[in-house]
Amino acid sequence: MNINWPADLVRPGDLVVVAQGVGEPTPLLNQLLAACPRDVEIFVGLSHSDALTGSAPQRPLVSFGAMGPLGKLAATGHAEVIPCNFDDLPRLLPLRARSNLVLLMQVSPADSQGCHGLGMAMDYTYELISQARTVVAEVNAAMPTTSAPTLPASTFDAVIHTSRPLPIVHTPAVDEDHHGIARHILPLIPDGGTIQLGIGAVPSAIGKALTARRGLRVRSTLAGDWLLDLHRAGSLCEEPGSVIISEAAGSEELYEHIATSTAWVRPVAEVIGPAAAASIPRLFAVNSALQVDLTGQVNAEEIDSRYLGATGGQAEFLRAAQRSPGGASIVALAATANGGRTSRIVRQLQPPTVTTPRTSIDFVATEFGVIDLRGRTLRERAEAMIAIAAPQHRSSLHEQNGHQR
Numbered sequence: 001m002n003i004n005w006p007a008d009l010v011r012p013g014d015l016v017v018v019a020q021g022v023g024e025p026t027p028l029l030n031q032l033l034a035a036c037p038r039d040v041e042i043f044v045g046l047s048h049s050d051a052l053t054g055s056a057p058q059r060p061l062v063s064f065g066a067m068g069p070l071g072k073l074a075a076t077g078h079a080e081v082i083p084c085n086f087d088d089l090p091r092l093l094p095l096r097a098r099s100n101l102v103l104l105m106q107v108s109p110a111d112s113q114g115c116h117g118l119g120m121a122m123d124y125t126y127e128l129i130s131q132a133r134t135v136v137a138e139v140n141a142a143m144p145t146t147s148a149p150t151l152p153a154s155t156f157d158a159v160i161h162t163s164r165p166l167p168i169v170h171t172p173a174v175d176e177d178h179h180g181i182a183r184h185i186l187p188l189i190p191d192g193g194t195i196q197l198g199i200g201a202v203p204s205a206i207g208k209a210l211t212a213r214r215g216l217r218v219r220s221t222l223a224g225d226w227l228l229d230l231h232r233a234g235s236l237c238e239e240p241g242s243v244i245i246s247e248a249a250g251s252e253e254l255y256e257h258i259a260t261s262t263a264w265v266r267p268v269a270e271v272i273g274p275a276a277a278a279s280i281p282r283l284f285a286v287n288s289a290l291q292v293d294l295t296g297q298v299n300a301e302e303i304d305s306r307y308l309g310a311t312g313g314q315a316e317f318l319r320a321a322q323r324s325p326g327g328a329s330i331v332a333l334a335a336t337a338n339g340g341r342t343s344r345i346v347r348q349l350q351p352p353t354v355t356t357p358r359t360s361i362d363f364v365a366t367e368f369g370v371i372d373l374r375g376r377t378l379r380e381r382a383e384a385m386i387a388i389a390a391p392q393h394r395s396s397l398h399e400q401n402g403h404q405r
Helices: 005-009 026-035 070-075 086-097 124-131 176-188 201-212 228-233 252-260 268-272 312-325 378-387 391-400
Strands: 016-020 041-044 061-063 099-107 114-118 134-140 148-151 156-161 194-196 218-225 243-250 283-288 291-293 328-334 364-366 369-372
Touching: 016 026, 016 086, 016 124, 026 041, 026 099, 026 134, 026 156, 026 312, 041 218, 061 070, 061 283, 061 328, 086 099, 086 124, 099 124, 124 228, 124 268, 156 176, 176 328, 176 364, 176 369, 176 378, 218 268, 218 312, 228 243, 228 252, 243 252, 243 268, 268 312, 283 312, 378 391
Parallel strands: 016 041, 016 099, 041 061, 099 134, 134 156, 194 218, 194 283, 218 243, 283 328, 328 364
Antiparallel strands: 114 148, 364 369
16 A cells, blocks of 8 residues: 655655664655655664665655664765754654654554554654654554554554564674673673663673573663573563563564563653663663773764764663662673774774763773773773773873873
């Protein structure tokens, strides 16, 4: 089924906000790219499809980061980045759209009450419904019903019906450096702790390492196949509400687990909003970085003036973990890039992009060790950071920092 975009739903000057990740309504996005007015602006967060990089006509495109296919588009000037925290999008996007906000969502088939579930992904679109002029949905017969909130059919101004599998998001190759990072982090997280991870090689390695733990809880806006690893190993607390996520991205088996287990799929505000964060004991938030400087400042966004990442929810999770009784904030990264030629532990961030301030960092881990920055002076922090840099870069870091070896 096709929708007459220009005449019926989308008008010149609109901001069309597209649900992200596994929840992306890709058929709707493809139709939009092919048919809508050229001055319609499109907001897409995290995408797992090639809809934006295909042969469709270019449209003004914005995002909160440059992950996946958005990385190439940002590098070539075809996408612009709004620097913001993930949970702040429901506030910021209406300010950009004013009264011209259109939402594209993906939902599961209607239940016996005529309501459609949000399936595997709860993002900014759910919280924007009340402020949108138009809401369009892809009703995907293959979208599993989960514990996510449901929406009455009257929510949608138009729908299309599809039946297509959810995208499989493969974990990048995990090497010995990633396992080394995970081994250093494992002693920090006790049995019964609450963990936050993302997706990628380092979270996958940490998840496998944490199969040694028992009674773990999960509070994460994004979960990958590491959640399945922990479940299979018997490492998770199985009480309802012990696993709370906003989105899953991984294998078919992961999606089936989310649909059939006691895991809760909830809006971002319920996962890491101020009220929710204050009630999470022993929260261990583990986030990645592109660079960390010698004082502990984190850059997770830009390298060599090229935007590669996102602010995302890093700052909120790391600060929440610090405030959590018995919890801690952890930054995990490989010590080098470019085959070991470039240190990711640096004297100063280049460019000077601070995603998370040094005041929000408790521990930093590389494959060469883990350091505790809590209560340390700037001089002590620099010495500790150099100790977990790659050996071939330590002398240079000492010299840059004005210390004798």
